[in-house]
């Protein structure tokens with residue numbers, strides 16, 4: 331919370347004396363003997379102290395370094411159409427052969443058998 335402070339001793343025990351005649355000659359009086367005259371000057375001093383206080387509250391956020399983006403996975407169109415294919419060196423779906431939806435004749439056959447079984451199940455139901 332912002333508190334106006336004496337320019338001389340940095341104390342918050344500064345009293346404001348109102349100019350009862352309305353000449354804009356309010357003045358500040360501190361216990362250390364510091365005095366400051368003029369309503370406009372007091373307002374300006376108050377505002378500048380408040381601005382400096384609020385600036386000190388702003389904590390700079392640390393710069394977060396962006397992690398390098400992961401390489402995009404291979405488009406699945408290049409992979410064997412048999413979903414249970416395990417013929418790649420890593421044991422997953424292998425790349426399909428040119429001119430074929432499958433990486434191998436084996437996968438083509440397994441896929442055909444799978445589809446045939448699905449169709450047979452449907453017809454049985």
Ligand SMILES: [Zn+2]
Pocket residue numbers: 336337338339340341360361362363364
């Ligand atoms: Zn003072």
Ligand SMILES: [Zn+2]
Pocket residue numbers: 410411412415416417423424432433434437
């Ligand atoms: Zn395959």
